[in-house]
Amino acid sequence: MQIQGSWTQLDKQNRDKKTVSVPVSELIGVEEGRVEILPQKKVEESEQHFTVFSVKRGPRGAGSAGLWAVGRTLFSCSSRDLRDHWVTQLRAALRDRSASRPQRLLVFINPFGGKKRGVQIYRTLVSPLLELAGISAHVVVTERANQARDHILKKELTGFDGVVCVGGDGMFSELLHGVIGRTQQEAGLSEHDPTETLQPCNLHIGIIPAGSTNCVCFATVGVSDPVTSTLHIIIGDSQPLDVCSVHHLNTLVRYSVSLVGYGFYGDVLAESERHRWMGPLRYDYSGCMVYLSNRSYSGVIQFLPADPKFSSPRDNTRCLSGCRVCSESTERLFPQSDASSNASFYSTSQYSQDSSQSDGDWVSVEGRFRCVSLTCMSSSCPRSPLGLSPAAHLADGTGDLILVRDTSAMGFLKYLHRHTNTQDQFDLPFVEVHRVRAVRFSVPPGEEESDEEEDGGKGTEGGGDRAEQECERDRPERKSISQQHLAERGVERGMGDDRKKKERGLFFGPCCSRAPSVSVWNCDGEILPHTEILCRVHGQLVRLFARGIEDGARTRSCRGGGRKCKGRCVLHT
Numbered sequence: 305m306q307i308q309g310s311w312t313q314l315d316k317q318n319r320d321k322k323t324v325s326v327p328v329s330e331l332i333g334v335e336e337g338r339v340e341i342l343p344q345k346k347v348e349e350s351e352q353h354f355t356v357f358s359v360k361r362g363p364r365g366a367g368s369a370g371l372w373a374v375g376r377t378l379f380s381c382s383s384r385d386l387r388d389h390w391v392t393q394l395r396a397a398l399r400d401r402s403a404s405r406p407q408r409l410l411v412f413i414n415p416f417g418g419k420k421r422g423v424q425i426y427r428t429l430v431s432p433l434l435e436l437a438g439i440s441a442h443v444v445v446t447e448r449a450n451q452a453r454d455h456i457l458k459k460e461l462t463g464f465d466g467v468v469c470v471g472g473d474g475m476f477s478e479l480l481h482g483v484i485g486r487t488q489q490e491a492g493l494s495e496h497d498p499t500e501t502l503q504p505c506n507l508h509i510g511i512i513p514a515g516s517t518n519c520v521c522f523a524t525v526g527v528s529d530p531v532t533s534t535l536h537i538i539i540g541d542s543q544p545l546d547v548c549s550v551h552h553l554n555t556l557v558r559y560s561v562s563l564v565g566y567g568f569y570g571d572v573l574a575e576s577e578r579h580r581w582m583g584p585l586r587y588d589y590s591g592c593m594v595y596l597s598n599r600s601y602s603g604v605i606q607f608l609p610a611d612p613k614f615s616s617p618r619d620n621t622r623c624l625s626g627c628r629v630c631s632e633s634t635e636r637l638f639p640q641s642d643a644s645s646n647a648s649f650y651s652t653s654q655y656s657q658d659s660s661q662s663d664g665d666w667v668s669v670e671g672r673f674r675c676v677s678l679t680c681m682s683s684s685c686p687r688s689p690l691g692l693s694p695a696a697h698l699a700d701g702t703g704d705l706i707l708v709r710d711t712s713a714m715g716f717l718k719y720l721h722r723h724t725n726t727q728d729q730f731d732l733p734f735v736e737v738h739r740v741r742a743v744r745f746s747v748p749p750g751e752e753e754s755d756e757e758e759d760g761g762k763g764t765e766g767g768g769d770r771a772e773q774e775c776e777r778d779r780p781e782r783k784s785i786s787q788q789h790l791a792e793r794g795v796e797r798g799m800g801d802d803r804k805k806k807e808r809g810l811f812f813g814p815c816c817s818r819a820p821s822v823s824v825w826n827c828d829g830e831i832l833p834h835t836e837i838l839c840r841v842h843g844q845l846v847r848l849f850a851r852g853i854e855d856g857a858r859t860r861s862c863r864g865g866g867r868k869c870k871g872r873c874v875l876h877t
């Protein structure tokens with residue numbers, strides 16, 4: 305039986321004009337009778353009918369580009385036998401694909417993320433589709449921060465084909481840390497050593513967006529939509545992703561996939577933690593407040609440039625599904641397409657945190673900055689549809705380092721505003737961008753805050769010798785200061801140590817007259833306890849149930865202000 309031909313939909317209104325062609329790879333499920341799934345399951349028994357569910361792409365146009373929905377096609381057969389034959393064949397075709405699709409998932413729902421609708425989103429939009437596709441899910445509604453991460457690190461995972469979070473970037477980060485940590489433990493590798501070639505992770509991660517920024521979902525799928533993401537999970541899409549490890553004195557601090565940002569983005573996050581009750585709006589409010597405080601910070605940045613012959617952050621392209629730059633990087637990252645024999649993309653000896661060693665390739669920049677941002681991907685999100693670095697690649701083994709030097713308040717506003725439209729945010733005299741493999745950051749001598757280093761470790765609220773500090777995961781009982789502070793408030797998120805920031809003058813009010821000399825690092829929405837860090841990009845360390853942004857959804861990073869794109873660009877339609 306030929307099942308990949310053209311099907312005619314039994315929709316009276318469209319009987320004459322509609323032909324639906326569905327690749328088997330995009331089939332979701334087949335049900336006997338007339339069946340509806342969303343918004344509620346309805347079954348009408350019928351011996352001659354069967355219903356096929358498949359991926360349906362949304363219309364192209366602003367707002368719906370990249371959206372997937374559940375396509376429903378009703379078939380009528382002349383006999384029950386014929387109907388059963390079709391159903392059997394279609395189910396066999398689906399079974400043939402089962403090797404590349406998940407069968408069993410471990411799902412973590414953060415009931416407090418974003419607008420607190422995680423549980424409802426899962427129950428009404430996600431679960432019915434997984435059931436239709438025959439995927440079983442073990443669901444954990446979290447009761448505390450880091451529960452998902454700890455579960456993945458410590459509990460039995462045999463039989464699961466993937467882990468899924470329902471929440472925001474913070475929830476994704478928990479899964480990221482769990483999956484990377486577990487994989488390195490099993491491979492016997494040290495995550496602390498920045499020169500280590502880490503083991504790529506096999507367990508896929510799925511993201512159902514239900515958070516505040518949803519940047520990782522948006523940048524890897526193209527939209528922030530629970531149904532679209534569920535469909536990518538069901539059909540077993542696989543998108544490799546670069547990950548940046550952040551170290552302090554040869555100790556792993558955290559991993560990041562979107563933003564490691566100092567200055568503006570660090571200050572916004574610190575401020576926003578005090579306004580969590582505002583929900584997603586807290587970032588806009590805090591953004592305005594921090595913008596008005598008009599701050600800049602001194603810093604010394606050293607970076608290892610990536611090879612410019614492969615790509616550049618100014619090359620005016622976008623990383624789209626099936627990206628050539630990323631797939632050519634795969635060959636360089638994994639020469640024999642054997643991850644375990646990864647001979648390393650680049651020489652690892654160069655990542656030493658001791659800047660006196662092997663400085664040959666490192667480039668140094670010093671000055672005062674409004675913000676310093678490192679991003680392994682475009683970091684597009686609903687607030688910024690093209691992202692912090694529109695031409696960055698999801699899986700090329702590099703990150704983009706954006707240095708925004710001190711400038712006037714108007715100049716900085718112009719820079720920020722260009723994140724929201726199609727104007728080139730790098731085409732400003734005080735902005736530079738570099739494609740990099742590693743970055744070191746330090747504060748010039750004399751600029752450090754006297755208590756900064758101690759606070760990272762000893763502090764007043766516990767900790768230990770900084771040199772001995774271990775990744776938070778290894779010593780869960782020894783929380784970083786601000787986590788303790790937030791934990792006390794029942795919000796174990798971020799590191800908004802208000803008291804400390806007040807001492808630093810980061811917050812507003814009559815008490816805050818002294819301008820702070822250091823900012824904090826925002827690492828995918830978590831504040832880091834150290835100022836001096838070393839970041840290294842690990843190419844394609846994890847895999848998501850996604851496929852990147854499909855061509856046609858957002859075809860290019862249009863810089864034509866509507867002219868070059870002739871109105872085809874989604875941003876101008």
Ligand SMILES: CCCCCCCCCCCCC/C=C/[C@@H](O)[C@H](COP(=O)(O)O)NC(=O)CCCCCCCCCCCCCCC
Nearest residue numbers: 472473474515516517518519563591595688720723828829
């Ligand atoms: C004038 C308008 C300026 C808009 C600038 C938008 C820049 C957006 C860049 C977004 C980068 C996102 C990187 C991802 C970070 C997330 O991992 C992380 C955690 O997310 P989660 O809470 O969902 O778990 N999110 C964040 O750290 C939030 C960063 C968001 C920054 C938004 C800043 C809005 C700024 C508004 C400034 C307005 C100035 C107006 C002056 C009159």
Ligand SMILES: Nc1ncnc2c1ncn2[C@@H]1O[C@H](COP(=O)(O)OP(=O)(O)O)[C@@H](O)[C@H]1O
Nearest residue numbers: 417418446447448449471472473474475515516
């Ligand atoms: N049950 C819980 N209680 C408190 N915090 C939680 C819980 N589950 C997860 N978290 C933490 O909440 C933080 C924010 O979650 P996230 O889903 O990213 O929402 P948002 O995008 O609104 O910040 C995450 O860092 C996560 O560690």
Ligand SMILES: [Ca+2]
Nearest residue numbers: 546680697702
């Ligand atoms: Ca990258």
